[in-house]
Amino acid sequence: MSAATLFGLCAAALIGIGLYGLIVNPHPLRKILAFNVIGSGVFILFGAIARRGAAAGIGGDPVPQALLITGIVVAFSATALAVALLLRLFEETGSVTLASDAPDKTQPGTDDA
């Protein structure tokens, strides 16, 4: 088995684990982590593809590596935004559930409009 294939299988496993986590975990922070696990899987796959494209004395195809860096930056910003929203949600409501019928911290009787 070549290194590229091994990395490809590893990527598939990471994506699978991440998807499982994304579906079954109700906690938003775990969903954010699951998103990052899937992201890592996709990035490893891209790395393996870059390696497979090695030619002309270069160790790997440089285009996927450039795209990879951009992808990581995008995933990082997404994570930062999600965590910021989560922290703000906790400050406002005192809980982090995503269920739409969860009660707010505002006292009954006070007008929240």
Add this chain to the structure above:
Amino acid sequence: MLTTPGGILLVLAVLVPFVGVLVGLVLGGRHAQRVAAVTLLAGLAIVGGAATTLLQSGDTVVYLLGGWAPPLGIALRADSLSVGMMLAVAVVVCGIGLYARSDFGNAAGAPEARASFTYWLLLLAVWGSLNLVFVSGDLFTLYVALELLTFSGVPLVCLDGRGETLRAALRYLLFALAGSLLYLLGAVLLYGAYGTLDIALLAERIRPEPVAWTVSALMTVGLLAKTALFPLHLWLPPAHAGAPAAASAVLSALVIKGSWFLVVRLWFDVMPGVVTLSAAQLLAGLGAAAIVVGSVVALRQERLKLLVAYSTIAQIGYLFLMFPLAFDAAGSTLVHGPALTGGLLQAVSHATAKAAMFMAAGLIYAALGHDRIADLAGVARAMPITVLTFALAGLALMGVVPSGAYLAKKLLLDAADSSGQWGWTMVLQGGAVFTAGYVVLVLAHALRRPPGPVPPVKPVSRLSEFAALALAVCSLLLAFAALPLPGKLISNPLAPAELGATLLVFLGGAALALGLSRRSLLAPGRAAAGGPLRRVAVTVGVAFEQADQEIRRWPSATLGLLALAALFGWLLAAH
């Protein structure tokens, strides 16, 4: 391939809004609105320039970044599709900008507000990202554009910082991220198989084989999650209904069009020979389901903004009806033709009409301090312009002559005729009845005489009212903008056949509203009025509501995402 004359306009169309964001950020809250106003005007001029360039040359406008041609470099391309969408978005953004002056304007001497500062910058960011989506020539730039669009759309949901809206924003962000990962995975696999992500080069190299089927399924479903096509709409109702009206208008009219446009690009320009008729029929089938479920649940809503949000879900369904109708006679390749033009017109007319509708709902909320549909009696007398706006936007969505939706329906019906796909004719004709249902419901309540004296309303900005009205009128007269199209597509709106059809649509809509609405329309005082027919209808309505709630749970929606991907893959491979 070289940069064409006027290609620089494409760069400017993307760059100018983002420069506006940065300048606004540096100058601070007091100047954000002014910066936005200048940027909106400049952007409008640039998009107008790009449209003129395209009309004069009649060919795709291209700009090569740094002078490097693909596959080494990155190209920006604008064909008639992109320029049409850019023009529509520019008009709607300017309309929304006028409307938002009263909500998010900085009054002289007032302390600077964070919400208004954020709003203007995000409005510009949404615009810039959308322009990037329309002109990008390669799938990775499109990925970045799509993420920018999501990142600028999500904070719009929670501008007021209430817990409920933060929750809606987080749900939206997480589900959209799941969708974008599927898209990115598809892009990675495409690069691995074909060694390029440039749309024009990919279209030449791609073959119907397992990797292309997988990629097409993954990318399509990822984009559907971001567009909120039924059954992947879990995030849309709370997000669009909870946001301030000026933000809802942006989200509902514009943001979802970005990912929709990308599906169109993918199917028509990247893999027209890979996708199959059966997969397109699945896409349109989901659209038809969205129309029925979205409209019925909209009729069951108590609050006006939620009703408009569910109507968006139904209207998203319409946008996907064109896919099976755009296949060539042999049913093997997607072609640019009348059906695609129809789909594009539908998107533009929905963008203008839905923005107007959300604005009208926001004005009613601002004036009354609530938006309970059952308590709207007397509104038509207190704010006639706003109710007229809602009615005109509703007519435009229904596809009454000479609205853009009418022309779109005509084009799609012709396409259905010529390709012999009779089933979709029924959906196209019947969909208007569902739209009429919730428009009639709202108007019936708004036009009713109030039991006591007309309730006092807070005065609202005239400018906002007229901005909303202008967008509604735009949508209603859109067919005239498309006059150069061949054939006699616009018939006399007062001809007996047209009047009859409109009347039928209204009667059907009224019947739906009578049967399904939460409060009985005829006797608003009594909760449980009506005969056995009404009881049956209410049972059906409640069943739809419960089904919608089940589908909108996180596990079922994410499983639905994967199941749909598998189904698309199978339909593509089984050809």
